[in-house]
Amino acid sequence: MFLQGCVVLMLSGCGSNPAPQTQTKAALPEAHVDPATAGTISGKILFQGAKPVMPTIDMSSNPSCERQQKTPAKAETVVVNPNGTLRYAYVRIKDGLxxxxxxxxxxxxxxTQSGCIYTPHVVGIMVDQTLSIMNDDPVNHNVHAESQTNAAWNISEAPKDEPKLRKFSSEEILFPMTCSVHPWMRSWIGVSSHPFFAVTGEDGSFSLAGVPPGTYTIEVVQEKLGRKEGKVTLAAGGTAAIDFTYGN
Ligand SMILES: [Cu+2]
Incomplete structure (x- = not known):
């Protein structure tokens, strides 16, 4: 749904684009999707084998964090859903546009930093889109973008502070967002140059809507299990499906 929203926005909002910031972007034509021929690429990210057991996060070094957890929080490094799919897999069109x-x-x-945990655990954002970082906690956090293609930065954020607003100027998939105060805090940011990306949720599926017909390389990136890719061909106005399987 989010992706569809992106495309609709782009179709209607082209006149209000900010000025291109780099020569590369300036040289490219504005994207145009013909709704009459656009289609949808969907699939599931599966996990086979023994489900990894995620460790409980030790927040004992910071009681005000620990107090916010009704039950001890678990790491989200590899989350296998009840239906045998993977949560928090980042999926995108890697090539073909x-x-x-x-x-x-x-x-x-x-x-959002809530209970001394970043939510969501994996964030998809577009180049030059605003990331709004909030601190819902009664403690200071230190938001550290450990990006490599984009310039890294590290900012402190006081309790209930105004949201910090940041943008990323280059595609980069994925990099960690950490907190210098709480070493267990970690989310992953995927910065895409186009809107055809998704992060899997509780059913492990993804759907990339509004995609022009063509043959595409689809890539999945999982923070611990690594990258996989496959090809799909999408007919005009059609649907195409591709699943990926991780496991041990
Ligand atoms: Cu923190």
Whole structure:
């Protein structure tokens, strides 16, 4: 649904794009999707084998964090859903789109620090889209973007502070967002140059809507289990399916 929203926004919002910031972007034509021929690529990220057991996060070094957990929080490094799929897998079109500049949605993507945990655990955002980082906790956090293609940064955020707003100027998939105060805090950020990405949820599925017809390389990135890719061909106005399987 989110992806569909991106495309609709881009189709209607091209006139209000911010000025291109780099020569590369300036040289690219604005993306255009013909709704009459666009289709959907969908699938599931499966996990076979013994489900990994995630350790309980030790927050004893910071009682005010620990007090916020009704039950001890578990790490989210590998989360296998009850239906045998993987949660928090980042899926995207890696290759196959015509070169174009895709304008980001105007609305920010939110990343919240709550109970001394980053939510969501994996964040998908577009190049030049605003990331709004909130601190819902009664403690200081130190938001550290450990990006490599994009310039890394590290900012402190006081309890209930105004959201910190940041953008990323280059595609980069994935990099960790950590907290210098609480070493267990870690989310992963995927910065995409186009809107065709998704993060799997409780059913492990993804759906990339509004995709122009073509042959595409689809990539899955999981923070611990690594990258996988496969090819799909999407007919005009059609649907295409591709599943990926991780496991041990
Ligand atoms: Cu923190």
């Amino acid at each position: 015509a070169p174009a500049h895709w304008a980001p949605p105007a609305e920010p993507v939110k990343l």
